[in-house]
Amino acid sequence: RLAQLNGLTAGQLRLGAVTTAKYLVPRLLGPFCRQYPQVEVQLNIANRSEVIRRLEDNRDDLYVFSQPPRHLDLDTVPLADNPLVVIAPAGHRFTGQRIRWEQLATEPFLSREPGSGTRLAVEEHFARFGWVLKPQMTIESNEAIKESVAAGLGIAILSRHTLIHTAPGNLVELDVEGFPIPNRWYLVRWRTKNPSPAAQVFSRFAEVPLDTPTLPE
Ligand code: PGA
Incomplete structure (x- = not known):
């Protein structure tokens, strides 16, 4: 063989x-x-x-x-x-601080579509913590979400690996309690x-x- x-x-x-x-x-x-x-x-x-x-x-x-x-x-x-992390535009006010998810509650949330594994992992994680997920915008592409976050449209949760080739200075990973979501x-x-x-x-x-x-x- x-x-x-x-x-x-x-x-x-x-x-x-x-x-x-x-x-x-x-x-x-x-x-x-x-x-x-x-x-x-x-x-x-x-x-x-x-x-x-x-x-x-x-x-x-x-x-x-x-x-x-x-x-x-x-x-x-x-x-x-394949950890899932919270991303925000560079220069976000919480950059470099340890925060709680509730502190981000007023920020528009950009989410992957139903049927996405990333979305499923986020929904299951939120259900465990009793948090409510209210996407402001649904976008069917990790790359389009990154661009939208970099353009200031909101925050998102994505695989940390999707950030690897991002031009430095566009996005930050926020340090949020309960994250990264292990995957x-x-x-x-x-x-x-x-x-x-x-x-x-x-x-x-x-x-x-x-x-x-x-x-x-
Ligand atoms: P998705 O899957 O493209 O369906 O979000 C990603 C994943 O499960 O890692």
Whole structure:
């Protein structure tokens, strides 16, 4: 079996990933594609509910979720932390202070759409603390939310990884009690489905721990 894997030179690898995982998956694909340049990779990115639909329709070999669906018979392997943080425009009055969420209650809140895993994690977290979530604006893209926050439209809760390539000086992460919301990515596949050779090899690459990238100052 190992010989077969080591001899893998061609084939296809179809990955279905939630939007935040676009900041993770290329780092896993780098070493994989360098070693197996003949494997054709298809990376499909969508929000959680759309990736669940792809999974149910059996469209991809492997999936990356932060919150794998609990009602399906899946094999899930933890990959890396994906903490969710409160972001505000640079120069926000609470920059550098430890604050409580209630102190932000009057700020317009920009949220991902229903069906988003980020939104689900935020809703579950708020329910635990008894906080009320009242989005002023719903935006279907992490990047558009970042731009909107930077433009002063409000605050938001996003994966810290979405901030990594943000130009320094646009956004700040606020230090809020109860944050970051702990979260983690998982590599997911059907337990009952035999993985393709390419999917088996990619899973092994994904087990290697990655360094946590650091945010720009
Ligand atoms: P989302 O998923 O794109 O559905 O918000 C992100 C995640 O669950 O990490």
